[in-house]
Amino acid sequence: MQLNLSRRGAVRLLALSAVLSSALLQGCDSVPSVIKIGVAQPLTGNLSALGQDLLNGVNLAVEELNKEGFKVKGKPVTFEVVAVDDRANAETGKEVAKQLVDAGVVAVIGHLNSGVSIAAAPIYAEKSIAELCICTNPKFTQLGFDTTFRLVGNDNLQAKAIGSYSASQFKGVKVALLDDGTPYGKDLAAGAGVELKAGKKEIVVQQSFDDKTTKFDEVAAKIKDAGVEVIVSTLNDFQILALLDALKAINYTDVKLLGGDTIKTTLMLKGQGIISGIYATSPSLEAREFTAGGAFLDKYRAKYKIEPAYAGHYTYDAMYVLAAAIRRAESAKPKDIVAMLRKIDGYAPVTGSMKWDAQGEQRYGVIGVYSANGGLWESQMRSDNW
Numbered sequence: 001m002q003l004n005l006s007r008r009g010a011v012r013l014l015a016l017s018a019v020l021s022s023a024l025l026q027g028c029d030s031v032p033s034v035i036k037i038g039v040a041q042p043l044t045g046n047l048s049a050l051g052q053d054l055l056n057g058v059n060l061a062v063e064e065l066n067k068e069g070f071k072v073k074g075k076p077v078t079f080e081v082v083a084v085d086d087r088a089n090a091e092t093g094k095e096v097a098k099q100l101v102d103a104g105v106v107a108v109i110g111h112l113n114s115g116v117s118i119a120a121a122p123i124y125a126e127k128s129i130a131e132l133c134i135c136t137n138p139k140f141t142q143l144g145f146d147t148t149f150r151l152v153g154n155d156n157l158q159a160k161a162i163g164s165y166s167a168s169q170f171k172g173v174k175v176a177l178l179d180d181g182t183p184y185g186k187d188l189a190a191g192a193g194v195e196l197k198a199g200k201k202e203i204v205v206q207q208s209f210d211d212k213t214t215k216f217d218e219v220a221a222k223i224k225d226a227g228v229e230v231i232v233s234t235l236n237d238f239q240i241l242a243l244l245d246a247l248k249a250i251n252y253t254d255v256k257l258l259g260g261d262t263i264k265t266t267l268m269l270k271g272q273g274i275i276s277g278i279y280a281t282s283p284s285l286e287a288r289e290f291t292a293g294g295a296f297l298d299k300y301r302a303k304y305k306i307e308p309a310y311a312g313h314y315t316y317d318a319m320y321v322l323a324a325a326i327r328r329a330e331s332a333k334p335k336d337i338v339a340m341l342r343k344i345d346g347y348a349p350v351t352g353s354m355k356w357d358a359q360g361e362q363r364y365g366v367i368g369v370y371s372a373n374g375g376l377w378e379s380q381m382r383s384d385n386w
Contacts, residue, residue: 031072035332036080037062037319038100038129040093040110040120043085046212046238050265050310051112054134055083057312058109060303061319070323073330079323086111088211090119097123105129106326106334109318114140114184121148128335132318134311136261136283137183141359147338149356151314152283153365153384155188160386161281161367162188162232162258163195169380170256172229176205178219178243185211185234188260192232204228214239220246223255234260237268244274266309269372278372279380284311285368286377287350296350313350321346321354 039058041051062079070077082103084096093116100108101123107130111117114137124131125145133140133148136155141148166175175196179189186208193203204226207219220243223231233240240263247253253275259268261282271278287293287300287308296313324347326332329340345355355363368382 031075031077031330031332033076034078034080035326036082036103036105037322038103038105038108038110039081039083039315040086040096040100040108040116041083041112042088043083045087046236047088047112047262049267050262051085051088053309053312054109054112054315055081056300056304056308057315057317058319060299060312061316061323063303065319065323070327072327072332077332079319086113086116086120088113088116090115093117093120094123096120101127101129106332107132107322107337109133109315109322111135113182114187115182118143118183121145128338130322130334130338130341132322134284134314135184137187139183139187141361146342146360148360149341150360150362150365151318151354152311152362153367154283154361155184155191157365157367157384157386158260158281158283159188159191159195161369161383162192162260163199163201164386165279165281165369165381166196166201166230166232166258167199170230170258172256173200173202174204174227174229175201176207176219176223176226176228176231176233177203178206178231178233178235179208180211180213180235180239181208182211184262185260188234189232192234196232201230209235209239211236211239214242216243216246217249219243220250220252223247224250224252228255231255231257232259233257234262237263237265240268241271244271248274264310264370264377266307269375269377272372272375280370280372280377281367282370283365283367284314285351285366285382286370286379287313289368289379290350290352292350292352317348317351317354320349 041054086093097120114135117133117135125147134151138154179185256277258279264280264282325340329336348354366384369380370377
């Protein structure tokens with residue numbers, strides 16, 4: 001069938017076509033009523049308490065944002081958390097990353113472990129999905145992706161903190177340097193070793209384990225035979241507790257221990273009193289160190305009936321900054337969110353602010369040193385320039 005249109009009719013048809021095209025384009029660009037946020041953490045296994053704490057922080061923020069009536073371009077939207085268990089394993093991390101992509105998440109708050117974060121990063125990057133991780137290995141932001149964002153300071157700074165604090169605060173010269181064999185543990189231990197030697201410390205025992213080892217009788221004997229005065233370790237909290245038991249069994253407890261951030265946990269506090277001192281460096285400052293930390297802790301305890309195990313206040317803040325990026329971008333498209341995160345200096349309710357440099361490193365990252373004292377981690381000092 002052939003249509004013969006007058007000039008006026010043709011103009012009207014073109015105008016109608018333009019309106020329809022515009023409407024279609026607006027429809028394609030519309031903000032969905034439900035925005036899915038991925039959370040990938042170790043929710044089972046030895047690190048489950050830490051992973052659950054990080055998930056709790058996101059869930060608490062999402063609950064508040066949904067309750068207040070979050071809007072994008074004037075449209076009410078609801079955040080939905082899609083949580084997956086990466087089991088602190090790189091291969092599992094890649095599998096769950098694909099699951100999150102298939103589920104349609106627009107950003108991911110994860111992972112805890114450096115090796116898992118690094119393994120999953122290319123999968124998120126392929127779909128322009130922001131990955132906001134609390135891992136600390138510098139390699140994470142050196143992958144060349146614009147989708148990698150770190151929530152805390154990295155291990156270059158943490159290694160300097162370990163060396164500086166050990167050199168200035170511990171009289172002991174003989175050091176044992178132990179790591180858990182992961183990208184996080186090995187690289188941090190290597191960096192700490194350089195700093196320790198620069199601080200005139202002598203590494204008399206050095207050994208690498210895997211991240212599941214809990215039998216330390218042999219290395220405990222080596223530590224005693226070498227007369228070690230300070231143990232510097234990047235082992236996990238449950239591993240250090242096993243090491244302390246081994247040292248206690250051979251009556252060698254007049255030693256101090258300085259660990260990385262994976263021992264600054266509530267579980268590790270059970271080791272207090274076994275040796276002469278337990279210390280931890282951490283890029284995750286305690287919530288109570290911040291002015292707004294008390295209010296967060298009250299809400300956290302009321303909801304979960306437990307004390308925070310690790311750094312849930314950082315993932316809580318990350319969710320708020322992510323929501324702000326979505327609102328400012330006026331879009332829930334992953335690529336638009338990434339672009340806004342690269343520019344934003346976001347208000348973080350507990351820690352104050354989150355801002356990233358060109359590589360995705362946290363501009364406001366600091367490293368604190370803590371001692372286990374009175375059932376708490378007591379701050380000794382902190383700096384962004386060790």
